[in-house]
Amino acid sequence: MHALRHIRPGDWLTLLSGSVAVVWLTLSLWSGELADKAVIRSGGKIFREVALSRDQKIEVPGPLGMSLILIQHRKVRIASDPSPRQYCVRQGWLEHAGEIALCLPNQVSVELLGSHKRYDSLNY
Amino acid sequence: MTSSTIKLHATAEDHHVARMAAVALGLTLLEAAIPSPLPGVKPGLANIVTLIVLAKYGWRTAAWVSLLRVFAGSLLFGNFLTPGFFLSLSGALLSLLVLSLAQHLPARWFGPVSHSIYAAFAHIAGQMAVVYLWLIPHAGIAYLIPIFATAALVFGTVNGLIAARFMDNVKTK
Structure with a gap:
């Protein structure tokens, strides 16, 4: 255990937080x-x-x-819509796969898709 | 008309920086011969020199050595001002930025291994930023981040250990 001598206590902390970061990155990016x-x-x-x-x-x-749909920096939103209640406009930016904005009276919708479909409140 | 000679007055420190940068360059060349499964996954052996210089001569000298290595290395490989050059430059700059902060960590607790790991993560962060903002603005590159992060952790630790080992040898001699 010659090499371990050079690792100071804080270095273990760095190693640990680095490993946690790697695991977290892997789980969140490969899902x-x-x-x-x-x-x-x-x-x-x-x-x-x-x-x-x-x-x-x-x-x-x-x-x-x-209806005006805006795509910017890999996010999507409905910028304007003639519907009276403006629900879909107020929903704001969508960025994850499975998210959807519906403008009902105007019958316009935007849905985001990723590599596979996630469960949402509409399908399970 | 007398021939004009431009004389550069190089101080002892300049010579020292140049020598260190040359060692770093040698390691970069050596490393280029190692096959890599994925472009960009490299051990970054030259950073061992940066770490040692940082510990012994301070951040300013380390920055000189690191940036000289990037510029001279790109001239040697013939990729000056190509995307590859900007990738190493962005990685080196962000590493130096992080090292300028990391060097103030209490030395009793944090050694070259910590410095190396932080710098390695900063390096891939800088590179990924350039790749995403300039070269490939596609979310697909996010899938590569875990691989690069793992490589940064492993090689960062190994390089830090090698640097610590070297400094130990110098001290005992």
Whole structure:
């Protein structure tokens, strides 16, 4: 145990926290929760599927008018919508696979998909 | 017209920095010969020199040695100003930043092993930042982070131990 002599007490702490960080990173990054693409639906039909890698604005027509969907830094939100209660707009940014924003009266929705589908409150 | 000669006055410290940077360069070259399963997973042997210089001569000298190594190394490999160069530069800069903080940890408790591990993590963090913000803005690279982090922990520990061992030898002689 010649080499261990050089490890001071605090170094063990560093090693331990480093190992914890590695395990945490592995568990959180390899669990398939990262979203890769957004599926935009209008009137129940798929309007477009877009990758999250490029920032862009997408206008989606619905029965009430245009909904504006914003993709920025791998996150998606509905920026504006003609629906009266604005639930989907106030939902804010979506970033994890399985998250979904619905604008009901305008029949527009955005769903994030990752490498596999996670359980959510709608399917289990 | 007399020929003009530019004279650079190099102090003893300059020579010392140059010598250390040359040793670091040698280790970088040596390391380039080691095959790696994944580009970017490297032991980072040159950091052993940085760690020893940091402990013996302070952060300023360590920064000189580390950055000279990055620049001269890129000239040797012919990748100056290519993405590979910016990857090593960002890694080196963030490591130095973290080392500037880590060196103030109480020496009784934290030695080169801690410094090395922190610097190794900073190194991959700097590289991943450049990769993500500039080269591959895709979430897919997140899948590689656990591999790089594991490599950083293992090689950081090993390099720290080697550096500590070297400093021990110098002291006892």
